[in-house]
Amino acid sequence: AEQLEIAQLGNPILRQNAQPVEDITDTAIQQLIDSLIATAASANGVGIAAPQVSQSYRVFIVASRPSPRYPNAPEMVPTAMINPKIIAYSAERVKGWEGCLSVPGVRGLVPRYQAITVEYLDRQGNLQRQEFTDFVARIFQHELDHLDGMVFVDRLE
Numbered sequence: 001a002e003q004l005e006i007a008q009l010g011n012p013i014l015r016q017n018a019q020p021v022e023d024i025t026d027t028a029i030q031q032l033i034d035s036l037i038a039t040a041a042s043a044n045g046v047g048i049a050a051p052q053v054s055q056s057y058r059v060f061i062v063a064s065r066p067s068p069r070y071p072n073a074p075e076m077v078p079t080a081m082i083n084p085k086i087i088a089y090s091a092e093r094v095k096g097w098e099g100c101l102s103v104p105g106v107r108g109l110v111p112r113y114q115a116i117t118v119e120y121l122d123r124q125g126n127l128q129r130q131e132f133t134d135f136v137a138r139i140f141q142h143e144l145d146h147l148d149g150m151v152f153v154d155r156l157e
């Protein structure tokens with residue numbers, strides 16, 4: 001799949017509310033998912049959201065894996081999450097280091113819920129409900145922000 005150009009902070013696409021996906025079987029959506037996975041991998045990212053490749057849809061990839069950028073990241077299969085939402089979250093929030101492929105060279109301490117229960121459609125269109133904790137929960141919250149026009153620098157404390 002092709003690697004797409006990543007929109008940088010300042011590009012208005014990053015400040016829009018992304019649209020829900022109506023038809024997951026649409027080949028354009030399936031190709032977008034493949035391109036997002038390829039783009040995240042080539043950028044050594046642990047996640048990426050569709051608005052970052054200028055496609056304002058409610059789709060992102062969570063692809064945690066150890067790398068020079070995040071040596072302690074847990075290994076997981078790159079997972080496409082469509083129309084994702086948080087349905088429950090822990091009281092406690094934890095600060096942790098984040099970066100963003102749309103904000104190169106910047107790291108910041110961001111408070112995120114330590115544990116979240118989420119729902120999303122997988123790329124086959126099946127409803128998934130899962131609990132994420134720690135770094136994977138952090139990536140999910142970071143990517144969900146992108147679908148709502150937020151960037152991690154908005155949350156620096």
Ligand SMILES: O=C(NO)N[C@@H](Cc1ccccc1)C(=O)O
Pocket residue numbers: 044045046047048049052069097098099100101102138139142143146
């Ligand atoms: O810009 C993105 N995703 O939107 N990619 C970030 C994801 C991320 C999220 C949270 C903590 C660390 C890293 C990256 O550096 O791979």
Ligand SMILES: [Zn+2]
Pocket residue numbers: 099100101102142146
């Ligand atoms: Zn980001």
